[in-house]
Amino acid sequence: MKNLRWIIKEILPxxxxxxxxxxxxxxxxxxxIGLMATSSYLLARAALQPPIMDLMITIVGVRFFGISRAVFRYCERLVSHDVTFRVLSRIRxxxxxxIEPLAPAQLKDMHSGDLLxxxxxDVEVQQNLFLRxxxxxxVAVLVLLGYGGFLAxxxxxxxxILAAFFLAAGVALPFLIRALGNGIGQMKIQAKAKMHTFILDSLQxxxxxLAFGQTGAVFQRIQEAQSELSRSDRRMARVTGISNALMGMISHLGMLAVLVLGIFLxxxxxxxxxxxxxxxxxxxSSFEAVIPLxxxxxxxxxxxxxxRRLKNLIDEGQKLLEKDERKEISTGIGDGSEERSIFQNCELEFVNVSFRYDPDGPWVLDNISAKIPRxxxxxxVGRSGAGKSSLVNLLVRFWEPNTGEIRLGGVNIKELRPLDIREKIGIVAQKSHLFHATVKENLLLAKxxxxxxxxxxxxxxxxxHEFILSLPQGYDSLIGEGGMKLSxxxxxxxxxxxxxxxDAPILILDEATNGxxxxxxxxxxxxxxxxxEDRTLIVITHHLGFVKDLDEILVLEKGRIIEYGKHEDLxxxxxLYRRLWENGSEI
Incomplete structure (x- = not known):
């Protein structure tokens, strides 16, 4: 239960x-219980042919318990599902x-399907925690105490007898079923995750x-994952069948024991x-309380x-959040004090920055040093793979440099919260994500x-602007998943x-004009x-004509800055810059 304590805490409020x-x-x-017991008593009394008035209270009791059972069940479902949905909302x-602090560096080795x-x-599975x-x-304890007191x-x-058979059905039988079905739940969760991963990968x-004719191979992988899930379902069905049979046997033996004792009395x-x-x-009838156990x-x-799968993600993100909170305290940002000068001058500086994505991989950036005043x-500019986009990923702290520092306003960005840094930087990537929403909603994401x-x-x-106005609903037009309705x-x-x-003070265009x-x-x-004119502009592009009139141009080659200066000087x-220019204004 240790992996569920954090969820149980969300139920307590x-x-x-x-x-x-x-x-x-x-x-x-x-x-x-009252319906079955009163009905039995009514039939037994009626067999003795008493005056009808002697049966009226019993008849009313049968009606009461029949109606109240439906009313109580409806109210119970209403309240219990309300609790469940509120808890699921908090868990989400x-x-x-x-997860948010982990993106994207800490999630690089995780399939998008597994994450989904x-x-x-995995969140939806938690709806069973309270209900089942x-x-x-x-509830079984309450029924045992209440009806047990009545029988006394x-x-x-x-x-x-009731307590003994309740213990057999509610304690011994669950232990037996857990032993018979050990590992089924884990197997089912893993099979679902694998199938979801394959399906999402195939859709994406x-x-x-289709172009390479690999649909058959992908279908086979999905079918294998489905077969594994089906095996876990069949195994669970067998165990459930055994459970139902044993529960029926225990409940009827309990009834028989009460009947035998009753005959003796x-x-x-x-x-x-x-x-x-x-x-x-x-x-x-009282065994209805222990049937779910x-x-x-x-x-x-x-x-x-x-x-466990959810907690592993949350714990990793929590570690990063705790670091950010400590930095917030140390820098004084977020406590009502004035913004520090680091966010006023926004001067950027790369100091001997080296970076690679894998410990044994090649260096993507090798000893980069550059200063960019506000x-x-x-x-x-540079050829593909020179490390241009990696600079941006390091700057917004999607990744961390292996060596060296990146300074903002003279302060190492590792000492600042990623949220504060990203608020001061606006980025247009080569492939920016657009949500399945209206044009207006996609724009309002920024402000x-x-x-x-x-x-x-x-x-x-x-x-x-003119194109948006030409759409059927203008700014309220839906643009489709990933903006697929747009070119x-x-x-x-x-x-x-x-x-x-x-309106950020630092604007970065990473191949933003492609297309x-x-x-x-x-x-x-x-x-x-x-x-x-009063903002920092960083343009990463293969179109050399776009950077011709900028204040300075950095030329990257194999992760190193090999040239820098104005267009005329280069x-x-x-x-390399001149050779690239003479070969065509587009690398």
Whole structure:
């Protein structure tokens, strides 16, 4: 249960609803007991042909218990599911907050399908924790105490029999079922995760699989994962069948034991024979409270396996959050004090920065040193794989350099919270993600409180305002998953409009003009240069013509800065930049 303690803590704030759920569940079982016992008593009394008025109270009792059972069951379902959904909502928020600091470096080795399986499937599994794991044994105890006390009025032996068979059905049988089904829950969770991973990978890579004729191989992998999941389901079904059979046997043996004792007591004259059916059927009905207990072991194992997978993610994220909180205290940011000068001058400096993605892999950046004062407009060019985009990933702390420092305002960014750094930087990547939402909602991601006029102005500067107005619903038009209803150039212009709306002091364009026609690219370039007169602009591109008029150009080759300076100076040196320029303005 250690992997479920954090989830149980999320249930505790709802203890009034939890207590009400337990009470309603116990009343539901009590109504079932009352219905069966009263019906039996009514039939036994009616067989003696008493006056009809003598049966009226019993008849009303049958009606009452029949109606109350349905009412209590409905109310119990209403309250218990309300608790469950509230807890699931809290768990989703906890999981998201735990995952958010991990992206993307700490998640690089995890399949997107497995990650989706955790934040969706593993969270959904936790709905069984309260409904089918924690509540049933508590309800069983309440029923045992309540009905056991009722039976004690007739004879203590009835209570002893009920307690003994309750222990057999609610304690011994679950242990047996857990032993028979050991590992099923873990196996089922892993099989689901594997299948989700394969399915998501196949959906994301569908065009490539169709183009290369690999659909058969992918289908076979999915089928194997489904077979593994089916095996776990069949094994669980067999164990459940055994559980149901044993539960039926125990409950009927309990009823038979009460009946035998009752017959003996009738012969002794201690109880009225008319009560035999009522006592026997009442005991049989009371086993409704312990029927869920053996199966709850399967749910418990699934909950533990899913909880462990979620907790591993959350713990990693929590470690990073705790580091950030300590940095917040040490820097004074976030406690109401004025912003430090590091966020006022926004000077960037790379000091002997080296980086590689894997410990044994090649160096992507090798001893990089550069200073970018605020308000400078810098171009970074080089062949593919030179390390241009890696600089951006390090700057926003998606990754950490192996050696060296990156300074913002003279302070090592490792001493700052990633959130504070990213608030000051606006990035348009080569492939910016657009959500399946409206144009307006995608823009407001950068500035939720922005006015319509601010949205329009950002779109005008990105040269996409007129296109948006031509859409059927204008800014309220849905753009599809990943912006699939837009062309590549339109997607990039929308992403540029979004980053312009953010109005950050540092603007980074990482191959942001890919997919734009030359005319639009030229107009956008002029707009950006005019817009960034008092901001830092970093342009990473293969289009050398885009960086020609910038203040300085850095030329990367194999992770090193081999040239830097203005366009005219670099052309005079007759180095790599000039060779690239003479071979064409696009690398």
């Amino acid at each position: 709802f203890w009034p609803r939890v207590c009400l759920t337990l009470l309603l569940s116990a009343l539901t079982v009590t109504s079932h 928020m906890i999981v998201y907050k735990g 399986s955790r934040i969706v499937g 794991v924690l509540a049933p044994p508590l 009025h007739f004879n203590q032996g009835f209570t002893t 890579g569908m065009p490539e699989m 009738v012969k002794q004259g201690q109880i009225d024979g008319i009560l035999l059916g009522m006592l026997a059927l009442g005991v049989l 053996p199966v709850s072991q399967h749910h418990l194992e699934e909950n533990e396996a899913a909880g 308000g400078r407009r810098i171009g970074i 939720p409180e922005a006015t319509n006029e601010e949205l329009y102005e950002a779109a005008r500067r990105a040269k996409i 590549g150039g339109q997607q990039q212009r929308l992403a540029i409009a979004r980053v312009l709306l953010k 734009l026609d030359p005319v639009t690219e030229g107009e956008l370039k002029e707009e950006l240069l005019a817009l960034t 052309m005079k040196r007759k180095g």
